[in-house]
Amino acid sequence: MTSKLLFSASVANPPLDHVDVVVVGFGPTGATLAALLAQRGCRVVVIESSPTLNPDPRASFFDGDSLRVWQQMGCADEISAASIPLPGLHFRNTKGDLVLDWPMPAGAGSSSWPASNLLHQPELEAILRRRVQDLGVEVRLGERVVAVSQGDEFATVLTTSTTGTAAQRARFVVGCDGGSSAVRAALAVGWEDFDCTLRWRLADVEIIGDSDLLDVTTAVMDPSGPSMVGHLAHNRYRWLWLQSPGHDQTFPDDDEVLSSLTHGVSAQNARLTRQAAYVAHARVAKQWASGRVLIAGDAAHLLPPLLGQGIGAGIRDAANLAWKLAAVLHSELPTEALCTYESERKPHTRAIVGLSAAISSYVFTWDAVVATERDARLAAGDVPLELIPVPVPLGESSLRVGELGGGSEFPQWRMENDTRTDELLGDGFAVVVAPGSGSRRTELLALLLGTLGMDLTAWQTNIAHDETVDRLAAPWLAANGLTAVLVRPDRMVAGVVAAVASEPVSPSELLVGAGS
Numbered sequence: 001m002t003s004k005l006l007f008s009a010s011v012a013n014p015p016l017d018h019v020d021v022v023v024v025g026f027g028p029t030g031a032t033l034a035a036l037l038a039q040r041g042c043r044v045v046v047i048e049s050s051p052t053l054n055p056d057p058r059a060s061f062f063d064g065d066s067l068r069v070w071q072q073m074g075c076a077d078e079i080s081a082a083s084i085p086l087p088g089l090h091f092r093n094t095k096g097d098l099v100l101d102w103p104m105p106a107g108a109g110s111s112s113w114p115a116s117n118l119l120h121q122p123e124l125e126a127i128l129r130r131r132v133q134d135l136g137v138e139v140r141l142g143e144r145v146v147a148v149s150q151g152d153e154f155a156t157v158l159t160t161s162t163t164g165t166a167a168q169r170a171r172f173v174v175g176c177d178g179g180s181s182a183v184r185a186a187l188a189v190g191w192e193d194f195d196c197t198l199r200w201r202l203a204d205v206e207i208i209g210d211s212d213l214l215d216v217t218t219a220v221m222d223p224s225g226p227s228m229v230g231h232l233a234h235n236r237y238r239w240l241w242l243q244s245p246g247h248d249q250t251f252p253d254d255d256e257v258l259s260s261l262t263h264g265v266s267a268q269n270a271r272l273t274r275q276a277a278y279v280a281h282a283r284v285a286k287q288w289a290s291g292r293v294l295i296a297g298d299a300a301h302l303l304p305p306l307l308g309q310g311i312g313a314g315i316r317d318a319a320n321l322a323w324k325l326a327a328v329l330h331s332e333l334p335t336e337a338l339c340t341y342e343s344e345r346k347p348h349t350r351a352i353v354g355l356s357a358a359i360s361s362y363v364f365t366w367d368a369v370v371a372t373e374r375d376a377r378l379a380a381g382d383v384p385l386e387l388i389p390v391p392v393p394l395g396e397s398s399l400r401v402g403e404l405g406g407g408s409e410f411p412q413w414r415m416e417n418d419t420r421t422d423e424l425l426g427d428g429f430a431v432v433v434a435p436g437s438g439s440r441r442t443e444l445l446a447l448l449l450g451t452l453g454m455d456l457t458a459w460q461t462n463i464a465h466d467e468t469v470d471r472l473a474a475p476w477l478a479a480n481g482l483t484a485v486l487v488r489p490d491r492m493v494a495g496v497v498a499a500v501a502s503e504p505v506s507p508s509e510l511l512v513g514a515g516s
């Protein structure tokens with residue numbers, strides 16, 4: 001690796017002793033990554049420019065996959081208990097007729113956590129931050145990273161704060177520093193732009209008294225001025241008005257805003273907490289890592305809000321990266337394993353950002369002719385197939401082969417004693433086998449490991465197996481035509497062995513694209 005000064009600044013203090021990972025930014029992505037790394041025995045420092053928690057409501061939606069990651073982190077129950085469900089989205093035409101009802105899955109999904117959740121982002125961040133601090137991670141608030149450099153062994157961040165400048169050396173630096181990421185800028189990485197920029201004026205409102213006004217999020221697809229209204233969490237609601245291109249952003253006074261609200265909300269029963277301009281983009285960073293410096297969360301991708309993946313995409317990044325970084329730091333995987341972070345996560349994210357941009361452009365058009373045709377087709381039940389979300393697999397990598405029903409995630413089951421099966425599988429690799437195949441577990445495991453492009457020798461003696469999980473997974477294995485699955489620490493499927501009745505297992509049984 002060549003020495004490369006990514007961004008320069010004068011340094012008052014010499015570099016300190018090194019840590020394993022500097023996480024830049026203490027939003028949902030940075031907090032989750034820091035906790036997962038600390039749990040794996042890594043010495044982590046979090047550097048966050050803001051001295052206090054950001055009190056603004058921003059995202060509010062997250063899915064069951066995020067809760068599954070927070071389960072690993074030890075705070076999913078607290079987050080789930082504080083959240084409320086989002087039953088779905090309604091799309092209405094200019095006249096107010098419901099032309100598309102998009103219900104969210106009720107109850108638990110394949111992660112065994114509720115699939116559709118709302119929570120005020122500052123409350124979510126407060127829970128995540130408490131957990132990070134409970135794990136003993138050093139967090140430096142009020143320090144801004146202004147430069148990043150790297151050499152063969154270390155990367156160094158330079159920071160400024162009210163007490164001056166400082167430097168921190170680490171084996172790796174991960175920029176979780178949001179859409180205006182200084183770390184991404186230091187890497188000189190540009191965006192791939194999906195050409196969907198939505199300029200919103202938003203009003204956040206707290207309802208006084210009965211807050212049960214509307215539970216679904218509603219988009220009004222009026223081409224003369226598209227708008228949305230949705231439940232953020234408990235007594236919090238948000239109205240959004242799309243601003244036409246070139247619109248000069250001005251904010252009406254509070255009384256005018258309150259009198260313009262719908263669903264029975266007015267100055268009599270509501271308090272306006274914030275007016276803001278919010279520009280949503282659909283973008284993916286062209287490169288997610290360079291040597292010892294990586295980016296995650298909004299630093300690596302920006303999503304329009306309709307699919308609600310702003311938080312979730314960053315949590316997926318953190319889960320994908322944490323075990324790999326820890327394994328590299330503990331010499332369980334070669335440094336090249338980190339390339340799989342970008343090769344797996346970027347194609348997945350590109351698919352979600354692309355779909356999100358396509359849905360947003362379809363819903364929020366300013367073209368009256370296009371809108372009239374769209375509404376007529378929707379009224380006839382004709383929803384464009386390419387806009388229907390489907391599970392997206394991770395991209396190619398040497399740490400996985402095979403897909404399951406289009407996705408890559410191994411499910412989780414909730415047990416009678418209110419624990420979940422991930423807890424039985426530990427925090428490393430695990431093998432799950434179909435009933436009746438237990439005696440062939442060693443043989444199956446050898447086959448599974450042999451398919452991967454990366455040597456897992458360091459893990460091999462520690463690969464977990466639990467018969468309760470085998471039993472609970474049996475219907476799922478049968479439905480996917482599988483005899484055995486190798487599950488990664490991030491609960492993605494590393495490899496599969498197909499079920500072939502009465503035949504000995506051979507390498508030719510190993511599937512790429514199982515279930516297809």
Ligand SMILES: Cc1cc2nc3c(=O)[nH]c(=O)nc-3n(C[C@H](O)[C@H](O)[C@H](O)COP(=O)(O)OP(=O)(O)OC[C@H]3O[C@@H](n4cnc5c(N)ncnc54)[C@H](O)[C@@H]3O)c2cc1C
Pocket residue numbers: 024025026027028029030047048049050054057058059060061121143144145146176177178179180181182183276278296297298299305308309310311312314
């Ligand atoms: C108004 C608004 C509404 C939104 N609505 C939705 C929505 O409805 N649905 C949805 O899914 N998403 C929404 N989002 C996006 C969502 O909030 C983000 O996707 C999510 O917060 C990303 O988390 P993150 O941890 O990656 O980044 P962030 O939450 O942006 O956290 C980055 C952190 O890094 C810190 N930081 C920045 N620069 C530096 C530096 N140089 N040094 C040190 N620290 C630094 C910041 O202070 C911040 O704490 C919205 C965003 C906004 C702004």
